[in-house]
Amino acid sequence: MGGPLTGVRVIELAGLGALPFASLKLADMGADVVRIDRLSDVPAAPVRAPHSFWDRGRRSVAIDLKRPEGVDTVLRLAESADVFLESFRPGVVERLGVGPEVILARNPRIVFGRLTGWGQQGPLAHSAGHSINYEALTGVVRAIGPRGGSPVPLLNVLGDFAGGGLQLAFGVVCAVLEARSSGLGQVVDAAMIDGVMSLAAPFYALHESGMHTDEMGENLFDGGAPFYGVYETRDGKYVSIAPMEDQFWILFLEKIGLAAAVMPDRNDRANWSQWRERIAAVLRERTRDEWCALLEGTDACFAPVLTFTEARSHPHQRARGVFRAEGPMPEMVPTPLLDRTPGEPGPSPAWIGADTQAVLLDRGFTMQEVDALRDAGAVA
Numbered sequence: 001m002g003g004p005l006t007g008v009r010v011i012e013l014a015g016l017g018a019l020p021f022a023s024l025k026l027a028d029m030g031a032d033v034v035r036i037d038r039l040s041d042v043p044a045a046p047v048r049a050p051h052s053f054w055d056r057g058r059r060s061v062a063i064d065l066k067r068p069e070g071v072d073t074v075l076r077l078a079e080s081a082d083v084f085l086e087s088f089r090p091g092v093v094e095r096l097g098v099g100p101e102v103i104l105a106r107n108p109r110i111v112f113g114r115l116t117g118w119g120q121q122g123p124l125a126h127s128a129g130h131s132i133n134y135e136a137l138t139g140v141v142r143a144i145g146p147r148g149g150s151p152v153p154l155l156n157v158l159g160d161f162a163g164g165g166l167q168l169a170f171g172v173v174c175a176v177l178e179a180r181s182s183g184l185g186q187v188v189d190a191a192m193i194d195g196v197m198s199l200a201a202p203f204y205a206l207h208e209s210g211m212h213t214d215e216m217g218e219n220l221f222d223g224g225a226p227f228y229g230v231y232e233t234r235d236g237k238y239v240s241i242a243p244m245e246d247q248f249w250i251l252f253l254e255k256i257g258l259a260a261a262v263m264p265d266r267n268d269r270a271n272w273s274q275w276r277e278r279i280a281a282v283l284r285e286r287t288r289d290e291w292c293a294l295l296e297g298t299d300a301c302f303a304p305v306l307t308f309t310e311a312r313s314h315p316h317q318r319a320r321g322v323f324r325a326e327g328p329m330p331e332m333v334p335t336p337l338l339d340r341t342p343g344e345p346g347p348s349p350a351w352i353g354a355d356t357q358a359v360l361l362d363r364g365f366t367m368q369e370v371d372a373l374r375d376a377g378a379v380a
Helices: 018-028 068-079 092-096 100-106 131-137 157-182 192-199 201-208 246-256 269-283 288-295 308-312 315-320 356-362 367-375
Strands: 009-013 032-038 058-063 083-086 111-116 186-191 229-232 238-241 302-304
Touching: 009 018, 009 068, 018 032, 018 083, 018 111, 018 157, 032 068, 058 068, 058 356, 068 100, 068 356, 068 367, 083 157, 092 100, 100 111, 111 157, 131 157, 131 192, 157 186, 157 192, 186 192, 192 201, 229 269, 238 288, 246 269, 246 288, 288 302, 356 367
Parallel strands: 009 032, 009 083, 032 058, 083 111, 111 186
Antiparallel strands: 229 238, 238 302
């Protein structure tokens, strides 16, 4: 591993969804990630687990945090780490004995990353929730849907992964850089709801300026504008268009045969429905592939709407090498692409707890200490 985060040691308390995505981004860029799994999750037989994109690039240590010896083991691991990550509800790691005050007392330089849905404070902080709940409370869900219809549930890309995992990874890298100059760590409070609101900041600004209304399907970027949206083709598939600038709009109209049509001003919102109906009628005259042959790769701001299966094999993805061909399953290369110190996908743990002994020895435990911890039932 020779990425830009080589030498950064990360301890990750096993979690779901957004947290392993954050540590995945760190591991892909070279960080040495050790995941603390529950001892109860160790399989009865050491059979190699199925490959998982989620947990690549890290080693698995199984520890029982209900035992004092297990807690002390985690604290010792934290002493030589740069980052400690957790995604429990507020107060849980404190009750386990591995909260930020304890960890920072043992290692004042460590960055303690906390990922939750609602944040560490606030009236909802201790409530359960999932990505769509955090997205809903920000106004984002209410902003996406057809005109006159109901809001559309979003994939959890926005709340879990962009607003949560990526925000945590960004905050951690910022804090690690600062710690190298100050010698002091700090707590990173990454809340998915904050992350979604941050991503939606331009739309809050557009709304305040009167350029974005509260009505769905009537705005520039939500399908309301006829020149920014998705249209059905003759074969029941879809294409996307976005010729917002005048020169792209003129080219688009020329390509689809509407350049000579007498139509009202497209910049007047009162004319949007008329434009949308006319464009929809034209795009339904050909199949998606026929429109691709005519428009893809031009300045008409066009792209076909693909399924996940189709997206993996698209020529543009293949040309950029986004998906690795080797391995048991298609998986993405680390992004963004760095030209001098690129990230590199690391292997997944063979099974939960498979790396316990190797990691402990690597972090300064003696073989006698490892045996004692195993005999006490504190580690795998």
